[in-house]
Amino acid sequence: MLLHKVTLAIVDDHPVVIEGLQNILKNHDRIEIVGSFINGKDFISFIENSKVDVVLLDISLPDINGIALCREIKKSSPKTSILALSNHDERSMIMKMIENGASGYLLKNTSVDELIRCIEEAVNGNITFSSAVKEIISNPGLGDFREAVRLTKREKEILSLVALGKTTQTIADELFLSKLTxxxxxxxxxxxxxVKNVAELIKIASQDNLL
Structure with a gap:
């Protein structure tokens, strides 16, 4: 149970998700929504001068990876509790968010009651998960034991440019390399x-916090 008014912000690049969360939470008399943001940069600017007790944070944002943003939020506002609210159900992603300061992780198909419960538990200083996430954590898959990928400095450079959608020729021109290289x-x-394609490459690299 929330014993005092909680200030809450939403960071999600889908307006329909923001609107849905606002409609769900606006009638809760101890939760005050102080802002909604579709990218991480705007939220960081906001939190530097505003008190936010809890932020509901999507993992996939247009300008920054959710794991990196989680770290930035904790640097700017250590007392803010971060609840990841995402469609990503990989155990590795869940654990990386917790390692980087999140107070909990919920899937977007969570119930209203679970959402409120997780907000309450986070405000009270606990690590909290929705029921579906608890099940994922307790039943690790084979992929969770994948050895961390080690990259050279050049590979990291090229990975970053690939993730930006740049072509092989453009990367070659920027790094003064041959197209074959x-x-x-x-x-x-x-x-x-x-992995078999660039989409899978970017997904796994993001999960491993390499982007």
């Missing part, structure tokens, strides 16, 4: 991450 690095990245 860049293609070789891209092939090695796919092999190291054991």
């Amino acid at each position: 860049v293609e070789t690095h891209r092939k090695h990245l796919l092999q190291k991450f054991k």
